[in-house]
Amino acid sequence: MKKVSESTISRLSLYLRLLEELERDGVETVSSERLAGRAGTTAAQVRKDLSVFGTFGKRGLGYVVTDLIAELRTILGLGRRWKVALVGAGKIGAALYGYEGFRRQGFDIEAVFDADPAKVGQRWNGVEVRAAEGMEEALAEGGYEIGVVAVPARAAQTVVDRLVAANIRAILNFAPTKLHVPEDVKLKNVNMAVEMESLSYALTNDGDVPARGRGPGGAGSSAR
Amino acid sequence: MKKVSESTISRLSLYLRLLEELERDGVETVSSERLAGRAGTTAAQVRKDLSVFGTFGKRGLGYVVTDLIAELRTILGLGRRWKVALVGAGKIGAALYGYEGFRRQGFDIEAVFDADPAKVGQRWNGVEVRAAEGMEEALAEGGYEIGVVAVPARAAQTVVDRLVAANIRAILNFAPTKLHVPEDVKLKNVNMAVEMESLSYALTNDGDVPARGRGPGGAGSSAR
DNA sequence: GGATGTGAATGTCTTCACAGCT
DNA sequence: AGCTGTGAAGACATTCACATCC
Numbered sequence: 150m151k152k153v154s155e156s157t158i159s160r161l162s163l164y165l166r167l168l169e170e171l172e173r174d175g176v177e178t179v180s181s182e183r184l185a186g187r188a189g190t191t192a193a194q195v196r197k198d199l200s201v202f203g204t205f206g207k208r209g210l211g212y213v214v215t216d217l218i219a220e221l222r223t224i225l226g227l228g229r230r231w232k233v234a235l236v237g238a239g240k241i242g243a244a245l246y247g248y249e250g251f252r253r254q255g256f257d258i259e260a261v262f263d264a265d266p267a268k269v270g271q272r273w274n275g276v277e278v279r280a281a282e283g284m285e286e287a288l289a290e291g292g293y294e295i296g297v298v299a300v301p302a303r304a305a306q307t308v309v310d311r312l313v314a315a316n317i318r319a320i321l322n323f324a325p326t327k328l329h330v331p332e333d334v335k336l337k338n339v340n341m342a343v344e345m346e347s348l349s350y351a352l353t354n355d356g357d358v359p360a361r362g363r364g365p366g367g368a369g370s371s372a373r
Numbered sequence: 374m375k376k377v378s379e380s381t382i383s384r385l386s387l388y389l390r391l392l393e394e395l396e397r398d399g400v401e402t403v404s405s406e407r408l409a410g411r412a413g414t415t416a417a418q419v420r421k422d423l424s425v426f427g428t429f430g431k432r433g434l435g436y437v438v439t440d441l442i443a444e445l446r447t448i449l450g451l452g453r454r455w456k457v458a459l460v461g462a463g464k465i466g467a468a469l470y471g472y473e474g475f476r477r478q479g480f481d482i483e484a485v486f487d488a489d490p491a492k493v494g495q496r497w498n499g500v501e502v503r504a505a506e507g508m509e510e511a512l513a514e515g516g517y518e519i520g521v522v523a524v525p526a527r528a529a530q531t532v533v534d535r536l537v538a539a540n541i542r543a544i545l546n547f548a549p550t551k552l553h554v555p556e557d558v559k560l561k562n563v564n565m566a567v568e569m570e571s572l573s574y575a576l577t578n579d580g581d582v583p584a585r586g587r588g589p590g591g592a593g594s595s596a597r
Numbered sequence: 598g599g600a601t602g603t604g605a606a607t608g609t610c611t612t613c614a615c616a617g618c619t
Numbered sequence: 620a621g622c623t624g625t626g627a628a629g630a631c632a633t634t635c636a637c638a639t640c641c
Binding site: 251255 | 377379382383385386387389390391411412413448449450451455463464465467468469471472474475478479480518519542543544545549550551559561563564565566567568569570571572573574575576577578
């Protein structure tokens, strides 16, 4: 039982994507150096990340692209398909539903819910948008382990509580709010506002902070 | 000139959101303890994060909500409005455009581009979707510092190169691919596939890794 | 009394550097 | 010779604990 950091997992996920590109290009083998170059990290980092899970490389040669892809898919739990429930059939929900990458990596959105009666009953190629009220019963048919929350902030906690009640074990949250879930439910947040603010911070301070002691209000912008 | 970590900035951004909620609820003052509770972190962490930028609290009392909001907005560069250019008028682009939170925090999407002639010419309340070809000229009118990329992976690098050429200084990327930008351009990635995979990893391994040495794990295609 | 601000201690992640396998 | 895998060192981030101030 070893603990693995979030950042290692994110990088593995990135490596997987890059390896799939390499495979498409017919590349058969890759060194940690080359992979690191594409991933924007260091060779040592790549090797450390992989070494947590086993030893996949061949010394003097590198990694066999196809094999490493298979290993990573297994590690990341992509050796199966996942049934996903999407809550929120607004613009974000629609965008997520339409994103082919999900399906390609094994995530099937097989249930869609919305509170808006105008949306309920719509068919999104094959999948009917159902009323949020019916969520528990609809999910009772089972097999749903992942929920995606794409509703306004004020509705998010309620939605999450119901997903948890329906035995969902992991949630990807797009609502810009802090959610509370039981210990054993995994929660990941995607918060665009946070990302934007991190950019505006970076632009404003150009990477470092003005020493200390807040100067006067002047939001000093600077040039390149 | 002090270096501040990404995670500190993300948390400040989160604190800001929580403080705004508190303010709406009429709360006047808050302790690091209480704020930490809502943010899902520790009181010490809250104080450390803030202390990087100055001393904003009152001993024995806590932080005055309104004042701290103002401080955080200044720190995060939200004391002004930002002109944002959005590239990609598909589902994700539409979702981002419709997200009120951007506008509320000072980010104005004032230009939208798409390569698809069918989309070009559409009006998104007030803003016309323009041809991607015209990007450089259109952005030459100036004032655009942030670009949002919401195009398919294969088109993303080209788009980014053009944004950079048009003097954009920061980019928020939604395309599931690794982008390359010059040193002085800030880049943030939002990658839903990575988040999903981190969930499937967590579900598969329930938080920790199966010791070492990959077990018989079903899905493996093995080396020759 | 109550809660901040912060050095010191601890914990975690990344980078170095090299032994060891192919 | 080339490149991995990994202990050890170093950098960075979080937590502790307490003097300090309102």
